[in-house]
Amino acid sequence: YRQSRTQPTAADVVEEQRSREEQDPDVELDRDNGPGESDTNARADEVEEILRKEIAEGIVSVAVEDGVVVIEALENESTDDETGKISQDAISLLSKVSDIQAQLDGLVRVEGAQFAVHGQSNLNDDNVIDGASSRSQDQLEQIRANLSDEIDQGLAEVFRDGDLIVIRLAERGSFQSGSASLQADFTSLLDNVGASLTGASGLVQIEGHTDNVPMSFGNRYRDNWDLSSARAASVADYLMETGYVSSGSMVVKGLADTKAIASNDTALGRSTNRRIEVVILPN
Structure with missing residues (x-):
């Protein structure tokens, strides 16, 4: 990565x-x-x-x-x-x-x-x-409460992965194909995510994920590594510019298609793999 x-x-x-x-x-x-x-x-x-x-x-x-x-x-x-x-x-x-x-x-x-x-x-x-574990569980439950509407709409998932708290954001309305520019509908979701991160303990890691379809010729980004990194950076920039998370508390990663959560053999699976994950790391 x-x-x-x-x-x-x-x-x-x-x-x-x-x-x-x-x-x-x-x-x-x-x-x-x-x-x-x-x-x-x-x-x-x-x-x-x-x-x-x-x-x-x-x-x-x-x-x-x-x-x-x-x-x-x-x-x-x-x-x-x-x-x-x-x-x-x-x-x-x-x-x-x-x-x-x-x-x-x-x-x-x-x-x-x-x-x-x-x-x-x-x-x-x-x-x-x-x-520390108790505070982490309290934080998880508070984030779920803050994003309850988005969870019900299938726009977000909030879960624990070991010591990590993961906020998984679906592709819908986030970016246009091959682009790292935030769509207007996605920024409203990021506002709710950002409010949930305010006061969070631990480093916040922004991960960009793509499907396995190669970039088309002439695209601004050379490959899915570049695209996923640029999308993660766009989300991180937004959260910083809006004051939800400080730069010293955030790291960005571009993971391309290396962390697929569905099969890339179907359109639905590829859509599922195109996502942003906001991960709260333990202290």
Whole structure:
């Protein structure tokens, strides 16, 4: 297969939202007095600025403990009661926290039920295997709930493959024959997939798959390897540009016809093999 890591874009940089307004005394940070206090407090100030809205609304708190900035979710009303899907406010929060973790690596710890339900993890946390498995199962069930309509319509499948969570997207309406340009109907599906990935733990791998029919003469792509790689890259670019996944958390693969899931001897089988798979890898 061919594999490449996507390049960072401006969407991956956490925007500084510094303000000169006085901070409400009710949301003052706890400070420690250990070594490196100045640096830790500076990081805490940055996190507090990014999450100022959520802090003011009582959704999260930010504190410093043992030289680590701790973001704690104070409530767990993050899903719509009728649909069970992630609310837009929760998506916004999880996206911000993912960006903060990417920028500060293991210097930030998250706590609270809301982060656990949606698969948000501590990058430097030594949790037991059972706990990680539980979070993975919670994440799988949440993704299924978010994509329930698409699953019912046969546009998507969500399942586990060992430690992996796989979102399989059917060919219908995704790309024109021999092209890697996203169709309008497919982008609406990718929006729902992207929202489901917000706050996901682990690297996100975008895989392009084709049938075994060779490229026609004069096609832009030399072979199915190139085509599958280009299609995976188009999906990855869309998810980055729309802010659902950061570039540092995503890898693209073009697998051509090497991972067929149906026979290429029939039109139906070839159509089934032409697909995109979004794979959430374990930490």
